[in-house]
Amino acid sequence: MEKENQGFFLQIEIRKFIDNPNPRSPDMSNIEYQFTEDFAKSMDTKDPLGSFRAEFLFPKVDGKEAIYFCGNSLGLQPKSTKNYIEKELGNWANLAVDGHFHGEDAWYHIRKKSKPALAAILGAHEHEVVAMNNLSSNLHFLMVSFYQPTKTKFKIITEAGAFPSDMYMLETQVKFHGLNPAEAIIEIGPRKGEHTIRTEDFVKAIEENKDHLALVMMAGLQYYTGQVFDMEAITAAGHNAGANVGFDLAHAAGNVPMKLHDWGVDFATWCSYKYMNSGPGNISGIFVHERHAESPELPRFAGWWGHDEGERFKMEKGFIPMYGADGWQLANSNVLALAAHQASLDIFMRAGMNKLREKSELLTGYLEFLIREISGSSGVLEIITPKEPKERGCQLSLLIHKGGKEVFDEFYKNGIVGDWRHPNVIRLAPTPLYNSFLDVYRFARILEQSLKKFA
Known part of the structure; x- marks a missing residue:
């Protein structure tokens, strides 16, 4: 009881x-x-x-x-993390492969358990979020879908002094498309004598580059200064310029309130080991706005766990993505990682x-x-x-x-x-x-x- x-x-x-x-x-x-x-x-x-x-x-x-x-x-x-992990170790010991479909929280659907909490923390619908991979991998996979440069629209706006993973990711994505990072990537920094970046400077840069802008991709909260960016205003400016907008929420998730769905953000990813207390290097997650859920033709690198789960075990050719963020999954869920993640998420929900x-x-x-x-x-x-x-x-x-x-x-x-x-x-x-x-x-x-x- x-x-x-x-x-x-x-x-x-x-x-x-x-x-x-x-x-x-x-x-x-x-x-x-x-x-x-x-x-x-x-x-x-x-x-x-x-x-x-x-x-x-x-x-x-x-x-x-x-x-x-x-x-x-x-x-x-x-302190509860140990019990959450030991529960899944027990399921593995007692059920082995049958754990995928039997027992409490069968592994085949175990990703769904974290969705209510993640949706609440990110300000999203449950079908817009899923826990998977790690942050840098997710950024690369999301860029496959949301950075589609053309001869005229190929530039990316980001913040100066971004965390190294973001800088390396953007640089190599641009090179992958045969472009020069020095020409394609625009970094917006603080004004002389200031430490933080003004929202109006982002908006101005987006407007000035709208004819050539393909993407705005930046942190939601700057790791070095601790500044929370105005994600709503930046998203609106990016969309007015005809660009996609995405955020690295490594330092924002579980730290500051967000409304990714209402703000219209196209995509986002985060890590769970900082403010969400889920363990060193533990599982990441992604947000993909529901307006992209009905776009199966959207380019992506596919894997079988993103394939329509009702048809998955037919093992046939022809990728059919699941609805929402789930369609970006590649491999089956990391059960032990999700167990540690859930221990913290349950605490978040009790705290509010x-x-x-x-x-x-x-x-x-x-x-x-x-x-x-x-x-x-x-x-x-x-x-x-x-x-x-x-x-x-x-x-x-x-x-x-x-x-x-x-x-x-x-x-x-x-x-x-x-x-x-x-x-x-x-x-x-x-x-x-x-x-x-x-x-x-x-x-x-x-x-x-x-x-x-x-x-």
Whole structure:
């Protein structure tokens, strides 16, 4: 009975999430942050998500539990992951090949289990999403379909300083079509003296290149600065120019609310091992807008798991894609990877993205307040992430002007796990599912100590 009730309430949370995936930002005007331990503890006491911290395993530094601010690189392991994987190992042991069609969550259809949660997190319909492959592979496969250059329309617009995988992927895709990356790829960067990219600069570049533009493909959230791009405005501009629009959501999925369907995004992909806490290198997923679902003639590299599943085992020639994103699958599902993925997705649905976003803004707001209190007008460090909460996720990137790597190393010696990016940026991601306000306060004290020592 307890298990049945848990499943019932999980479905209620999923329904709430889907109905309102992108709530208004919380009103923080009446919150006066304080640089005290008592304030941090009081915020944790009132935190409706505070209990989820106990559902994760924390690494240790010198035998002590770390303050983990690195969920933007690898999310922590849910304690439940082991049970989810062991369940499938048991099915494999007890059913072997019969596990594909018998037992709870038969493997032949197991991809469907993650669809409600993925649809909610991405702001999509269930038939528009599917978990498969890894992010870079998915980008290549999606580009086969959505980058079809002609003699006149062959250019791609992306953000300058994109994550290396995206740069390599775009470069090699362009070369595959016999084109010169220097001519085909247009990179939009920040204006002189700025760290983030203005939406109007993307829109202007799209308009100026509309006669030759085939594709806009870029991050939804910039990995280095933590900037959330205005995906809705960029998608509209790209479509007005007659181009397809797609996003790499590696740092956005599970971090910021999205409405990919409503925004009209053509395609997207993401990884599950950052904010979705599904394990190192674990399974990716794709979004393909439903308007492309009725286009079986759309070019794609096909595999038998994307073929009409009602006809799949006839083993005949002639690829017939399944409806929606499922038609881009190649191989059968990675069952153990999906099990680890589902452990985290079920936690997301119990927490609710609305509450996660509210806490995320409060955590990063508190972190920003404490950093500014400590650094003052010293000029030692600079926050290069947008100040406006809606323009950032749960990451703040610190540009350290003096003693950068030494400051970062001092963090680690004191139990802070963050992320160092050359030449002098420290990325910190207080993640709402498992980080606390006390974590942020303790980090601030260590930052204060480190700056006095090295800056």
